[in-house]
Amino acid sequence: MVNAIEINHLSKHYPKKRAVHDISLEIAAGEIFGFIGPNGAGKSTTIKMLLNMIFPTNGEALIFGMDCVRDSVAIKEMTAYVSSDVRYYEGMTSQDIFNYVAEFHQISNSSQMIADYLERFEIEPHKKISELSLGNKKKIAIVSALIQQPKLMILDEPTNGLDPMMQHRLFDVLEEKRKQGMTIFLSSHDLHEIQAHCDRAAFIKNGEIIAVEMINKGSSDGKRVTITSQTVQVEAITALGGTLISHEETTFVFLFTGNLSRLFAYLVQQDVSDITIHQLELEDKFLSMYE
Ligand SMILES: Nc1ncnc2c1ncn2[C@@H]1O[C@H](COP(=O)(O)OP(=O)(O)OP(=O)(O)O)[C@@H](O)[C@H]1O
CATH class of the missing domain: 3.40.50.300 (P-loop containing nucleotide triphosphate hydrolases)
Incomplete structure (x- = not known):
């Protein structure tokens, strides 16, 4: 056609x-x-x-x-x-x-x-x-x-x-x-x-x-995960499918494309004071491409 x-x-x-x-x-x-x-x-x-x-x-x-x-x-x-x-x-x-x-x-x-x-x-x-x-x-x-x-x-x-x-x-x-x-x-x-x-x-x-x-309407091919923790190891999350985007003191922002259950299984063993998970927005891609 x-x-x-x-x-x-x-x-x-x-x-x-x-x-x-x-x-x-x-x-x-x-x-x-x-x-x-x-x-x-x-x-x-x-x-x-x-x-x-x-x-x-x-x-x-x-x-x-x-x-x-x-x-x-x-x-x-x-x-x-x-x-x-x-x-x-x-x-x-x-x-x-x-x-x-x-x-x-x-x-x-x-x-x-x-x-x-x-x-x-x-x-x-x-x-x-x-x-x-x-x-x-x-x-x-x-x-x-x-x-x-x-x-x-x-x-x-x-x-x-x-x-x-x-x-x-x-x-x-x-x-x-x-x-x-x-x-x-x-x-x-x-x-x-x-x-x-x-x-x-x-x-x-x-x-x-x-x-x-x-464009995946509604769903997404990744999450933005923000974790505040004294004990979390960046390497451990990288091994599960995370890419560190930024960090400030004990707060880490990851782009996460791995299995969320495995991430949670790791996090319950850690001392986590805060966590947020957002759908990866087109905006994240846009900003990363135009920076
Ligand atoms: N007639 C022209 N002579 C010289 N430069 C031009 C001419 N028309 C457009 N440009 C330049 O070409 C570039 C692209 O312009 P264009 O209008 O296509 O952008 P745009 O993506 O539509 O922007 P916006 O979102 O601001 O409308 C700009 O740098 C603009 O200044």
Whole structure:
């Protein structure tokens, strides 16, 4: 089956900056894929190349097997984009925008769908853009993208400005759409939302992809274990599957991937004054990669 997105050795070099350098990625159809990186890492530049808003210096990107430069018109017919900053004509209302989008994309019988989204995202249809807050404008951008019924949705920081309830509703809709076959490419700074909703994520730093990770929603492939003890031996815990991350006086922090029962069996023989065990968060990986 053809990949939803395939990026081969893609670069965008400016005279004084390698914004994106030699990145390659494959994203399967039906994935929710996260794209994580600090400010200036190259996320928006990558997205703009996918959408043919800027030309690559080298390499190629394919969407459903079509070339992002050569076949950009056909790609736009099946791809919707929610940009990080939302700009519309100030005098238009939400309803005007939704009607325009539906007509432009020749979506038949869109009235009921628009009415459903208005209700779901609590959008006031007759308010002008000039009267709306950032979060309310963002909701219009999201619904405009959904109305297009795209095969691929690219979202750049979609939850920026949305209240927690609306964030929740957005991800409910995205999960539903994914079940119907939509592919979702989500650029975000919010590691918790990537962890909660994505199947995989790519980490980008200084224009280069430094890791692509499977995301284990809910479960984790490790624990962060913090132990305060006068008697615990670091070597003993290392032998059980721990890696010492830091320590201060008698408090030791381990990344633990071994068998917890064996760890407890060792600890009951020790003088332990405190212990905490946390799920290893994507944040731990992110921080260790970007330090
Ligand atoms: N037109 C341009 N000319 C020169 N440098 C540019 C241009 N556009 C972007 N850059 C640089 O390329 C790098 C990547 O920028 P990009 O906007 O892709 O980052 P980002 O990961 O989306 O960041 P953020 O999370 O802050 O939006 C930055 O250092 C940026 O300053």
